[in-house]
Amino acid sequence: xxxxxxxxxxxxxxxxxxxxxxxxxxxxxxxxxxxxxxxxxxxxxxxxxxxxxxxxxxxxxxxxxxxxxxxxxxxxxxxxxxxxxxxxxxxxxxxxxxxxxxxxxxxxxxxxxxxxxxxxxxxxxxxxxxxxxxxxxxxxxxxxxxxxxxxxxxxxxxxxxxxxxxxxxxxxxxxxxxxxxxxxxxxxxxxxxxxxxxxxxxxxxxxxxxxxxxxxxxxxxxxxxxxxxxxxxxxxxxxxxxxxxxxxxxxxxxxxxxxxxx
Numbered sequence: 001x002x003x004x005x006x007x008x009x010x011x012x013x014x015x016x017x018x019x020x021x022x023x024x025x026x027x028x029x030x031x032x033x034x035x036x037x038x039x040x041x042x043x044x045x046x047x048x049x050x051x052x053x054x055x056x057x058x059x060x061x062x063x064x065x066x067x068x069x070x071x072x073x074x075x076x077x078x079x080x081x082x083x084x085x086x087x088x089x090x091x092x093x094x095x096x097x098x099x100x101x102x103x104x105x106x107x108x109x110x111x112x113x114x115x116x117x118x119x120x121x122x123x124x125x126x127x128x129x130x131x132x133x134x135x136x137x138x139x140x141x142x143x144x145x146x147x148x149x150x151x152x153x154x155x156x157x158x159x160x161x162x163x164x165x166x167x168x169x170x171x172x173x174x175x176x177x178x179x180x181x182x183x184x185x186x187x188x189x190x191x192x193x194x195x196x197x198x199x200x201x202x203x204x205x206x207x208x209x210x211x212x213x214x215x216x217x218x219x220x221x222x223x224x225x226x227x228x229x230x231x232x233x234x235x236x237x238x239x240x241x242x243x244x245x246x247x248x249x250x251x252x253x254x255x256x257x258x259x260x261x262x
Contacts (some may be wrong), residue, residue: 008063009088011262012073016086019052020059024072026191026246027117028260029253033195034121035067036256039202041122042066045183046101049117050109050190053132056080056107061100062087071262080106080202101156102144107170108187109166115187117194125205135203138226139218143204147230150174154181157191171193176201192242192249 003076015023027049034040035098043066051057059075077086082102108118129136153169155163171177175197186192
């Protein structure tokens with residue numbers, strides 16, 4: 001018997017490899033965590049993950065489901081051209097994908113083969129910072145991690161594939177991007193790494209908005225200290241992000257609601 005308010009979606013587990021199923025579980029968990037940590041925008045925005053061992057495929061959310069109800073089986077597999085390769089039976093709802101999500105995420109997956117996961121958010125804090133001419137200020141230790149963050153100028157709702165080239169150029173080889181007048185984007189070699197980047201970027205944006213709201217001069221840090229602090233967060237200096245945090249975050253979700261694994 002189905003629970004009130006819960007969509008009944010047939011399992012996709014027997015329709016994919018074990019590696020893909022694990023990627024589905026991790027991605028579903030990431031959607032739940034983005035909602036849990038206050039970074040979701042109802043059914044807008046997207047998180048995607050590359051399908052292991054498939055060069056031209058990634059998983060993304062069905063357009064019409066809230067982040068808090070995403071499961072491993074509801075995710076839709078698409079190729080870099082936006083063609084749907086696999087999806088569950090949504091019945092009369094017949095969910096597909098959102099074009100804006102495809103345009104942004106396919107661009108990154110195609111240009112950055114080492115990237116496994118792409119997260120895009122419209123949180124209140126990231127949108128506020130994206131609208132500031134000064135951008136993200138290195139006024140906290142967390143923000144110093146993003147000392148060399150990229151910026152992408154607003155060109156309207158991202159529906160035109162012509163914008164993909166400038167988006168990729170502005171992201172470069174970095175892990176984070178402020179989409180001007182829009183929101184934020186992070187990438188990672190794993191889902192846990194991408195979530196770690198986004199969580200810290202969100203904290204940096206919230207801290208900046210809080211500090212600027214006090215209407216008092218901000219305490220600046222010297223350029224040499226900023227550079228040294230930024231370097232402490234780089235891949236060649238520390239272990240990859242998410243290695244320790246991700247298993248703990250999955251345990252947290254399992255305690256709260258393990259249905260993301262379905």
